[in-house]
Amino acid sequence: MTSSSPVKIAPSILSADFARLAEEVAAVEAGGADWLHVDVMDGHFVPNLTVGPPIVESLRKVTALPLDVHLMMTNPDAFIPDFAQAGADYLTVHTEACPHLHRTIHAIKEHGVKAGVTLNPSTSLNAIEEVVTDVDLVLIMSVNPGFGGQTFIPSSLDKIRRAKHLLDRTGSQAFLEVDGGVNLENAAAILHAAQDDGGAGATVLVAGSAIFARPDYAATIAAFRSIVPRASR
Ligand code: DX5
Ligand code: ZN
DSSP states (O other), rough: OOOOEEEEEEEEESOOOOGGHHHHHHHHHTTSOOOOOEEEEEEEEEEOOOOOOHHHHHHHHOSSSEEEEEOOSSSSSHHHHHHHHHSSSEEEEEEEGGGTTTHHHHHHHTTTEEEEEEOOTTSTTHHHHHHTOSEEEEESSSSOTTTOOOOOOOOOHHHHHHHHHHHHHTTTTEEEEEEESSOOTHHHHHHHTTTTTSSSEEEEEESHHHTTTTSSSHHHHOOOOOOOOOOOO
C-alpha cells in the first residue's frame, strides 16, 4: 500500500562547493529544501575527513533550515556539547560507535538537541530496537558511509521497510531518514518501502550528488517532492 506521508528533502552539503558554502546553502534553501544534512567524518570511523562544530556554527548563522548533523565519528559523546552549542538541531550517531547508545541518546537530548541513530548497511536493525522509542530520528544508511556519490545498495529497500515496521510496531514517532545514493530514479521505490504501511512519521530523503551535481537545485528539489511512492520494478 502507498500513502501520502510527508516527505522532507535534506540536501547533503558534502557535495556542495565548500568555497561557496553560504551561497550553496542559500540556493537549496531558496529552492525548497526542508533540512540541511551535514556530514561529519573523523578519518577514523570512516576513511574521510570533513567538517566539525565551527562549520556548523557558521551554517547556523546563514540559514534557518534545521541542521541535521550526521556524526560519522568514533567518539561522538565527546563532541555533543560542542555540536549543541554550535546550533545543531539533530545529532545522529552510529550504533557501531556507541557502546552505551542509550546514554549517548539521552546526553544529546539533555543538550536540547533532537537525537538520531543510524546503522551501517551491514548492521542489523536489532541494534536499535531497544532505543527506537527514545529517538527522534532513525537513519538507514544505504551506502557504506564515508563518501558522497556512491551507488544505493539495493538490499537497503528491504531494511527500510523493516525499519518502518519497527517504528510502527513500537509506536515510535521518529522520522525515518535514508542516506546514500538517493536519486530521482530510486526515490519512488525508497518512499514505497519507507511508507509501506502508512502510519505516522515522515520520511526524510538525504541527497548530496543528486542535488548538487545538477545546475538547477530548485528544479531537482521540486522533482523529488513530486515523486509518488511506487514499488520498484
Ligand atoms: C555518506 C554521507 C551521505 C552523502 C550522501 O557517507 O553520509 O550523507 O553525502 O551523498 P550522496 O547523495 O551523493 O550519496
Ligand atoms: Zn550523511
